[in-house]
Amino acid sequence: MRTERVTTRKKTKSLDPMGVPVSAVMTKRVKTVRPDTSLDLAMELLMAKDISHLPVLDEAGKLVGILSKTDVVRRYFIDGDTEESEVRLNVKGVSYGLGGFHEDRTISRTVADVMSRKVRTVTDSAPLAEAAMSMSKLRVHGLPVVSAKNNLVGFLSTFDIVDWVAAS
Numbered sequence: 001m002r003t004e005r006v007t008t009r010k011k012t013k014s015l016d017p018m019g020v021p022v023s024a025v026m027t028k029r030v031k032t033v034r035p036d037t038s039l040d041l042a043m044e045l046l047m048a049k050d051i052s053h054l055p056v057l058d059e060a061g062k063l064v065g066i067l068s069k070t071d072v073v074r075r076y077f078i079d080g081d082t083e084e085s086e087v088r089l090n091v092k093g094v095s096y097g098l099g100g101f102h103e104d105r106t107i108s109r110t111v112a113d114v115m116s117r118k119v120r121t122v123t124d125s126a127p128l129a130e131a132a133m134s135m136s137k138l139r140v141h142g143l144p145v146v147s148a149k150n151n152l153v154g155f156l157s158t159f160d161i162v163d164w165v166a167a168s
Contacts, residue, residue, distance in 0.1 A: 018127045018128075018129045018130075019127070020127065020128045020164070021124065021125050021126065021127065021128065022122055022123070022124050022125070022126050022127075022128055022131050022145055022154075022156055023124040023125065023145070023153070023154065024128075024164075025128055025156065025160050025161060025163075025164045026124070026145045026153075026154035026155060026156045026160055027154055027155050027156070027157065027160055028153070028154045030055060030144075030152065030154060030155045031045060031049055031051065031054060032054060032055045032056065032057050032152070033045065033054050033055075033056055033057075033067065033111050034056065034057060034058070034059070034111070035056055035058065035064060035065065035110065035111055035112035035115070036110050036111070036112065037110060037111045038109070038110060038111075039072065039109040039110060039111060039113065039114060042054055042067055042072075042111050043072060046067075046069055046072075052068055052069050052070075052141060052142065052157070053066055053067070053068045053069075053141075053142045053155065053157070054066065054067045054068075054111075055119075055144045055152055055155065056111055056112075056115050057152065061151070061152070063119055063121070063144055063146065063150075063152050064117070064119075065111070065112070065115035065116055065117045065119060066115060066116050066119050066144065067111050067114060067115040067116075068116070068141075068142075071114050071115060071116055072114055075109075075113075075114045119144060120134065120138055120140070120143055121143060121144045121145065121146045122134060122143045122144075122145055122146070122156060123145070123146055123147070123148065124145050124146070124147055124153050124154065125148070128161065128164070131143060131156055132161055135156075135158065141157060141158045142155055142156060142157040142158065143155070143156050
């Protein structure tokens with residue numbers, strides 16, 4: 001018996017990332033934190049919302065940094081989050097190991113302690129292709145999107161771009 005596979009494809013509009021502004025693809029509802037937010041709370045937000053970046057805004061709403069999961073992992077890798085300790089007991093000149101444990105060495109940290117202060121942004125009117133090229137050159141997975149007045153208006157992630165390509 002011979003079978004034949006039939007594939008039907010919808011006609012899609014031409015992918016023209018130079019003709020599409022970042023504002024058409026970006027995520028508009030962006031979670032943000034302040035510099036004095038506890039790192040634990042920020043990590044909970046990153047994990048609960050399944051996001052990789054949190055723009056950091058000061059009291060006036062100005063973009064002053066960005067916190068990424070990579071920043072947090074890098075900090076914990078450099079500083080170490082625990083220290084291996086072993087309990088030993090000496091009895092009449094004989095040393096007995098009673099086992100090891102992890103001692104938490106972390107102190108309460110804030111977002112300001114870990115965030116990247118050098119933030120690259122893209123304007124909402126920039127062509128998507130330019131934003132994608134910037135992300136590739138910078139080796140980042142997302143950029144805060146700002147208006148002409150430099151206010152945060154969104155966030156563009158690699159997932160936003162992939163979703164746009166898939167929908168087109």
